[in-house]
Amino acid sequence: MGNIENTIICGDCIEELKKLKNESVDLIFADPPYFMQTEGELLRTNGTKFLGVEDLWDKFDSYDEYDNFCFNWLKECKRVMKKNASIWVIGSFQNIYRIGFIMQNLGFWILNDVVWSKPNAVPNFSGTRFQNSHETLLWCTKSKNSKYTFNYKTMKYLNGNKQDKSVWDISICIGSERIKGSDGKKVHSTQKPEKLLYKIILSSSKLNDIVLDPFFGTGTTGAVAKKLGRKYIGIEKEKKYIDVAKMRIKKIKCEPNEIEKLSMEIKPPKVGILKLIDNNYLKVGENLYSKDENKICKLLKNGYVTDGIDELSIHKMSAKFLSTNNHNGWDYFYVKRLNKLVSIDTFRYEFMENSI
Amino acid sequence: MGNIENTIICGDCIEELKKLKNESVDLIFADPPYFMQTEGELLRTNGTKFLGVEDLWDKFDSYDEYDNFCFNWLKECKRVMKKNASIWVIGSFQNIYRIGFIMQNLGFWILNDVVWSKPNAVPNFSGTRFQNSHETLLWCTKSKNSKYTFNYKTMKYLNGNKQDKSVWDISICIGSERIKGSDGKKVHSTQKPEKLLYKIILSSSKLNDIVLDPFFGTGTTGAVAKKLGRKYIGIEKEKKYIDVAKMRIKKIKCEPNEIEKLSMEIKPPKVGILKLIDNNYLKVGENLYSKDENKICKLLKNGYVTDGIDELSIHKMSAKFLSTNNHNGWDYFYVKRLNKLVSIDTFRYEFMENSI
DNA sequence: CATTGATATGAATCCTACG
DNA sequence: ACGTAGGATTCATATCAAT
Numbered sequence: 001m002g003n004i005e006n007t008i009i010c011g012d013c014i015e016e017l018k019k020l021k022n023e024s025v026d027l028i029f030a031d032p033p034y035f036m037q038t039e040g041e042l043l044r045t046n047g048t049k050f051l052g053v054e055d056l057w058d059k060f061d062s063y064d065e066y067d068n069f070c071f072n073w074l075k076e077c078k079r080v081m082k083k084n085a086s087i088w089v090i091g092s093f094q095n096i097y098r099i100g101f102i103m104q105n106l107g108f109w110i111l112n113d114v115v116w117s118k119p120n121a122v123p124n125f126s127g128t129r130f131q132n133s134h135e136t137l138l139w140c141t142k143s144k145n146s147k148y149t150f151n152y153k154t155m156k157y158l159n160g161n162k163q164d165k166s167v168w169d170i171s172i173c174i175g176s177e178r179i180k181g182s183d184g185k186k187v188h189s190t191q192k193p194e195k196l197l198y199k200i201i202l203s204s205s206k207l208n209d210i211v212l213d214p215f216f217g218t219g220t221t222g223a224v225a226k227k228l229g230r231k232y233i234g235i236e237k238e239k240k241y242i243d244v245a246k247m248r249i250k251k252i253k254c255e256p257n258e259i260e261k262l263s264m265e266i267k268p269p270k271v272g273i274l275k276l277i278d279n280n281y282l283k284v285g286e287n288l289y290s291k292d293e294n295k296i297c298k299l300l301k302n303g304y305v306t307d308g309i310d311e312l313s314i315h316k317m318s319a320k321f322l323s324t325n326n327h328n329g330w331d332y333f334y335v336k337r338l339n340k341l342v343s344i345d346t347f348r349y350e351f352m353e354n355s356i
Numbered sequence: 357m358g359n360i361e362n363t364i365i366c367g368d369c370i371e372e373l374k375k376l377k378n379e380s381v382d383l384i385f386a387d388p389p390y391f392m393q394t395e396g397e398l399l400r401t402n403g404t405k406f407l408g409v410e411d412l413w414d415k416f417d418s419y420d421e422y423d424n425f426c427f428n429w430l431k432e433c434k435r436v437m438k439k440n441a442s443i444w445v446i447g448s449f450q451n452i453y454r455i456g457f458i459m460q461n462l463g464f465w466i467l468n469d470v471v472w473s474k475p476n477a478v479p480n481f482s483g484t485r486f487q488n489s490h491e492t493l494l495w496c497t498k499s500k501n502s503k504y505t506f507n508y509k510t511m512k513y514l515n516g517n518k519q520d521k522s523v524w525d526i527s528i529c530i531g532s533e534r535i536k537g538s539d540g541k542k543v544h545s546t547q548k549p550e551k552l553l554y555k556i557i558l559s560s561s562k563l564n565d566i567v568l569d570p571f572f573g574t575g576t577t578g579a580v581a582k583k584l585g586r587k588y589i590g591i592e593k594e595k596k597y598i599d600v601a602k603m604r605i606k607k608i609k610c611e612p613n614e615i616e617k618l619s620m621e622i623k624p625p626k627v628g629i630l631k632l633i634d635n636n637y638l639k640v641g642e643n644l645y646s647k648d649e650n651k652i653c654k655l656l657k658n659g660y661v662t663d664g665i666d667e668l669s670i671h672k673m674s675a676k677f678l679s680t681n682n683h684n685g686w687d688y689f690y691v692k693r694l695n696k697l698v699s700i701d702t703f704r705y706e707f708m709e710n711s712i
Numbered sequence: 713c714a715t716t717g718a719t720a721t722g723a724a725t726c727c728t729a730c731g
Numbered sequence: 732a733c734g735t736a737g738g739a740t741t742c743a744t745a746t747c748a749a750t
Contacts, residue, residue, distance in 0.1 A: 037725045044721090045740045047681030053723050063460065093469040093494075094725060097460060100453025104419060112486045113449040115471045117523045118722095120743040124519060126726040127508045127740050130468045130559075133521040135723075136492075138449075152483045163480060165489040167473045167523070172722060175745055190723050203486075466725075500725085508740090519741065626729085626737090671738060684738050 005210060008222070008234040008242050013214045014069075016235045017076035025233065026149070026209035028077050028087040029200055029221050031192060033058045034095045035066045045125050053189045057237070063098065070095075070102050073214060078106055080212065084147040086111065088200050089138045090192070096136045108140040111148065115167045116196060120174070139204065148204065153264040155203050164203075170195050179218050179244055187244050188218045197224040205230055207261055219245025229256040268330070268345070269352040273303035273314065281347040288314070288333040289341060295321045305333075314344075361566060364578070364590040364598050369570045370425075372591045373432035381589065382505070382565035384433050384443040385556055385577050387548060388426065390451050419454065426451075426458050429570060434462060436568065440503040442467065444556050445494045446548070452492045464496040467504065471523045472552060476530070495560065504560065509620040511559050520559075526551050535574050535600055543600050544574045553580040561586055563617055575601025585612040624686070624701070625708040629659035629670065637703040644670070644689040645697060651677045661689075670700075 003024050009016045036058055042050040060066040077087055087108070091099050104110070114137040121133035141148045155164040173193040181187050197220050201211060207229045213221035216234030218241050225232040226249055236242050276282045277299075284301040297305040297317055305317050312320065314329025321332070330348070334341040359380050365372045433443055443464070447455050460466070470493040477489035497504045511520040529549040537543050553576050557567060563585045569577035572590030574597050581588040582605055592598050632638045633655075640657045653661040653673055661673050668676065670685025677688070686704070690697040 034723060035725095036723065038723095039725080042724060042726060043681065043740095047675070048720090050724075050726090051721080058723085092723060092725095093456075093466050094723085096469075097453050097456025100449075101457035104453060110449050112488060113452075113492070114486060115473070115490055115523065117471070117473070118743095120722080121521075122722050122724065123741040123743085124724080124726060125741055127512075127519070128506060128726050129724095130470060130495075130511070130522045131519050131742075132468060132724070133742095134471055134523050136469075139486075150484060155486070156483075163483070163487045165477070165487045167471065167490050171744085174722065174743090178722090186722085503728085624738095628737090669737075671736090682738075682740090684740090686738080 003210070003233060005231040005233065006222075006226070008216055008219070008236060008245055010236060010239055010242055012237055013235050014072050014076060017073060017080065017214055020076075020080045020212075020233070022079055023082045023085075024210070025080050025212040026082055026085050027201065027205045027211045027230075028081060028085070029197065029211065029213050030073075030077065030087065030089045031190070031213075031215045031217065032070065032073065032089070032091070032095070032099070033060075033215075034092050034190075035060050035098075036092075036094050042125065050122075050125070051189075055189055066095070067098055067102060070099055071106070074099075074102055074106055074108075077212075077214065078108065078142055081142050083142070084149070086139060086141050086146075086148045086204050088204070089140075090116070090135055091138075092132070092135050096138070100138055103138060103140055107143050109142070109144045109146065111139045111141060111150075112166050113138055117167055117169050118172050119169060120171050137200075149206055149209075151203055151262055151265050154259060154262060155199075157259065157264055158202075168196070168199060170199075173220075179248065188241060191218055192220050194220055194224050197221055198228070201225055201228055201230060202260060207256065216245060217241050219248050222249045223252050226252045226254050227256070228260050229254050269348050271348040271351050273299075276344075276347050276351060277301070277303065279351060281351060282335065282344065286335060288335060288344065290318075290321060290332060291334060291341065293341070359566070359589060361587040361589065362578075362582070364572055364575070364592060364601055366592060366595055366598055368593055369591050370428050370432060373429060373436065373570055376432075376436045376568075376589070378435055379438045379441075380566070381436050381568040382438055382441050383557065383561045383567045383586075384437060384441070385553065385567065385569050386429075386433065386443065386445045387546065387569075387571045387573065388429070388445070388447070388451070388455070389571075390448055390546070422451065423454055423458060426455055427462070430455075430458055430462055430464075433568075433570065434464065434498055437498050439498070440505070442495060442497050442502075442504045442560050444560070445496075446472070446491055447494075448488070448491050452494070456494055459494060459496055463499050465498075465500045465502065467495045467497060467506075468522050469494050473523055473525050474528050475525060476527050493556075505562055505565075507559055507618055507621050510615060510618060511555075513615065513620055514558075524552070524555060526555075529576075535604065544597060547574055548576045550576055550580050553577055554584070557581055557584055557586060558616060563612065572601060573597050575604050578605045579608050582608045582610050583612070584616050585610050625704050627704040627707050629655075632700075632703050632707060633657070633659065635707060637707060638691065638700065642691060644691060644700065646674075646677060646688060647690060647697065649697070 003020055036053055044050055089099055116135045116137060118133050121131060124131045170193055173191045178191060179187045201224055205211060210231045211225045212233045214235045216236035222232040222234050277284060282299060284299055286299055287296050288299055288305055289296055297307045299305055304311050305314055314333055315327060318329040318332035319325060319327040330345040333344050335344060359376055445455055472491045472493060474489050477487060480487045526549055529547045534547060535543045557580055561567060566587045567581045568589045570591045572592035578588040578590050633640060638655060640655055642655055643652050644655055644661055645652055653663040655661055660667050661670055670689055671683060674685040674688035675681055675683040686701040689700045691700060
């Protein structure tokens with residue numbers, strides 16, 4: 001039995017999760033019921049009724065019942081996650097403390113809790129609390145020592161070249177993005193904005209990765225996954241949502257740009273100093289210079305360098321010159337070619353290109 | 357045995373909480389240990405050591421031990437809270453899901469989870485996650501149906517006359533506000549900014565209320581409480597923090613301004629229509645007008661009004677005129693005096709002033 | 713067509729004092 | 732405790748009608 005990629009499975013979340021293979025998905029996004037516990041009706045200040053979440057799927061009898069439900073779907077999620085997969089779960093104050101507690105107990109390791117701050121959240125009509133203007137996302141690995149995908153440079157680039165933060169300002173899903181039925185009413189009461197899924201999938205998955213959403217709804221996860229060249233598996237109980245999701249995803253084209261293909265995440269080639277000496281890119285006995293030529297050291301045949309006192313790796317020597325603990329020697333040292341300074345780092349790329 | 361106000365108690369949090377009276381405090385702010393589980397040293401990229409939370413009081417053996425600790429101090433907090441008191445607890449992703457789960461299980465009712473978003477948070481030096489740029493506060497009552505203090509208008513006024521939100525942008529405690537020892541190092545590793553406590557105490561307490569902080573540290577809660585004309589009780593295990601806190605609070609002056617005294621929260625005088633008729637502010641049989649004089653109704657001797665069809669309260673009649681469910685009739689209706697329109701609401705204030 | 717104004721609506725634990 | 736009457740309360744954005 002194998003998972004079928006790019007499909008939507010109609011059925012109970014826990015039952016269908018159980019049918020998926022062990023360690024078969026790279027990323028999970030889960031948007032479970034929040035168990036809002038609202039009673040009666042809420043009126044706007046003009047007297048009209050606010051249409052919140054009144055769906056049956058959000059009703060539970062008690063915290064115990066809700067906890068038990070969450071324990072079970074989270075346990076199955078953990079089972080189907082590949083060793084180095086990660087999982088995102090979204091919730092609000094009504095349920096996120098249940099979720100977080102259970103996830104930690106199951107051994108999930110929280111990498112970040114991310115705040116989705118909504119500039120256009122529903123106000124508090126009666127002036128009795130602070131406006132609830134955010135939701136919370138938990139981003140976790142299977143366990144404490146799991147590796148995981150994080151496209152740091154991509155996220156930094158998209159955040160104006162500043163390290164991206166745990167607080168995200170994203171508008172709620174309204175306007176033409178919000179899917180409406182023939183009656184003009186929203187099809188799903190809690191459709192998530194594509195921008196939110198975009199950040200999630202782009203930051204924590206690779207091209208062609210498999211993204212699972214056990215509460216698929218109208219398929220925002222599938223739509224964004226397809227657009228970004230990732231594969232999706234969705235589980236959804238209600239056929240009316242699946243019909244809409246299928247139509248929606250069909251229209252989406254898979255056309256990731258270079259950034260979305262993670263061109264910024266390509267690591268420098270792993271080529272050692274000795275390899276460059278063997279292939280005549282560097283010569284034993286020649287001088288390595290700092291960019292301002294104020295610091296000089298000599299290349300030894302074992303790949304180390306000496307300043308006349310210490311014999312160190314290029315990294316430790318550059319750190320010594322900079323009076324710090326650690327530094328990347330590849331970025332620091334230059335050699336002279338035709339009387340011009342050339343970064344030793346360029347030779348790593350030249351070697352790789354010539355050896356293809 | 358009575359609680360002593362404006363004191364700092366030196367001792368174990370749970371033991372000292374147990375000595376406090378039932379239902380004796382109006383507000384609690386708690387900043388418990390975070391259970392950071394840092395192993396080894398975290399180094400900045402330049403090799404200098406990053407001073408994080410490594411103090412002894414932050415070490416626990418397991419979630420179980422931490423959960424048990426939190427259950428016990430939270431249970432005591434609930435006991436000492438007055439019926440309509442509220443409690444704020446701050447934490448980060450390492451511990452807030454333990455706290456929230458336990459609080460819900462203890463019957464606390466979450467009013468808001470508030471995000472303290474830090475524009476100048478410590479960056480993620482290793483570029484392996486999103487920068488953790490926020491902490492989370494849980495604001496709760498003792499139980500679902502508890503009343504509580506929320507100075508809505510004051511917070512709205514201070515937020516540019518917009519309803520205040522659950523996401524607060526506040527800088528971390530640095531510069532002259534950060535208390536340093538004679539060695540120039542910070543005295544407490546997690547000193548909270550006064551602006552954070554200002555919002556907490558001002559939004560959810562009244563003048564002269566008693567504010568309890570069971571993890572008093574260097575006394576930010578006490579300092580802000582005193583400044584705002586509230587009383588404080590602090591519990592702190594470490595004498596070195598208490599010494600600093602005492603010095604600090606001694607220098608603070610109690611001088612709340614009008615806003616901080618909650619002048620904006622004063623409710624309009626409760627004077628009924630019949631009282632105004634009895635005292636000749638309004639006359640039975642006279643007309644009440646909407647501001648544009650397009651709607652008219654007649655005042656009856658039972659305090660109700662009639663538009664010739666229905667006999668309703670001023671509130672229901674104004675709502676009928678506005679085609680809505682509810683409206684405040686005091687703001688809607690005017691009478692004619694010397695051929696000018698006068699709001700009937702002004703008579704309530706006049707009556708109150710004349711009867712003092 | 714551009715601008716202005718009215719209306720609709722979004723994951724919501726949404727009143728309170730008095731009899 | 733519980734029911735009832737009094738009366739206090741909304742932000743950002745999209746859409747559509749009117750000018």
